Amino acid sequence: MNVHTGMPDTTEPPPAVGRRPPSAELARLLRTGPFHAALRAAIRARGLALHRVRHKLAERGVTVGVTSLSYWQQGARRPARSESLRAVRALEDVLDLPPGALLRLLEPVESAAERPVGRSYQTLVEQADVLRSLLTELGAPLDGGLHTLDHWERVRLGARRELLARSSQQAVGAHREGVDRYLAIHHGDAGCVPELVRVRADENCRVGRVRWRPGVPVVVAELLFDTRLRPGETYVFGYTVQDGTGGESHEYVRGFSFGGGRYVLQVGFDTAALPVRCRSFTRATASARDCEERELTLSGGNRTVHLVRGDAGPGLLGIGWDWE
Structure with a gap:
């Protein structure tokens, strides 16, 4: 949430004369943020493609590229310079929003309750030192240059209640020049033997270098693309x-690390080992308490649970389960 004078702002910006009042969801996002989600909802409410938004801004003497607009609504970047803030003012007019409705979401954060637009992945994991060492060994930059647009993930548990495998299908966007790889980071459970973990390329990539440390359940694998983005x-x-x-x-x-993408997670269990309770949750960091907990019901012949999040991150999102 955006916080002002030490307290959450619970007032809605009143609609200006001649403007249609925003929908309940858009009004909530204009009140609480984050900026990128409110902007995306406002664009969707107006039914405008990004190139139309750019055209309407140009009519008002403001030049903003489609790429920048895309980054702003995905949470990959945040308007900060004076010309960008001028563009946000014009966006409020283009999107039929009250003056200041979006700008107020860009005001300086006064509370740790506000999550940043981007967050180092190393703050999201427990084995941060090991992960940092592995990434350095692979020559990975602090910002890999990619943000998630759409991610489907399937996790399989075995009869011994162990994590057998996980498969990922991802659509990503580049926000840095020349990106040609993705670093897949796997965190095994206690007792995981990293040197026995295998990474398989399924589509539009190939496996490059794979790194781990003995006795630490973390594996980092390069997935190489056939193009530079x-x-x-x-x-x-x-x-x-x-x-x-x-x-x-x-x-x-x-x-x-970044917010704005859709995430779908499905966890499947062996019929010989079914949990007695499942729940979804979010965490701000690896050491933070669970938030937004929601009970999940087994489906698919009482073998699977899933979650769908349209605006995942920054932070952690997951499913937990209890055994009998």
């Missing part, structure tokens, strides 16, 4: 991590 370009790829080496599993968690 420019800012604003997208890419779709899929891969599978085969584990099965760890002990009893109790949750699966996915970390997001």
Whole structure:
């Protein structure tokens, strides 16, 4: 939430004369933020494609590229410079919003309750030191240059209650020049033997270097693309991590450095080992308490649970389960 004078702002910006009042969802986002989600909802409410938004801004003497607009509504970047803030003022007019409705969401944060637009992945994991060492060994920049647009993930549990495998199908967007790879980070459960974990390229990528540390349940694998992406370009790829080496599993968690993408997670259980309770949750960091907990019901012949989040991250999102 955006916080002003130490307290949450619970007032809605009143609609200006001649403007249609926003929908309940858009009004909530204009009140609480974050900026990128409110902007995306406002664009959707007006039914405008980004090139039309750019055209209408140009009519008002403001030049903003489609790529920048896309970054803003995905949460990959945040307007900060004076010309960008001028564009946001013009956006309020284009999107039929009250003056200041979007700008107020860009005001300086006064509370730790406000999540940043982007967050280092290393703040989202427990083995941060090991992960940092592995990323350095692979020559990975602090910002990999990619943000998630759409991510479908399937996790399979075995008869011993162990994590057998997880498969990912991802659509990503580039916000840095020359991106040609994705680093897949796997966190096994206690007892995981990292050298026995296997990474398989399923679609539009190939496996490059794979790194781990003995005794630490973290594996980092390069997934190499067959092209170099420019800012604003997208890419779709899929891969599978085969584990099965760890002990009893109790949750699966996915970390997001940037916000704005859709995430779908499905967890499937063996009929010989079904949980008695499942729930979805979010966490701000690896050490934070669970938030937004919601009970999940087994489906698919009482073998699977799932969650769908249209605006995942920054932070952690997952499913946990209890055994009998």
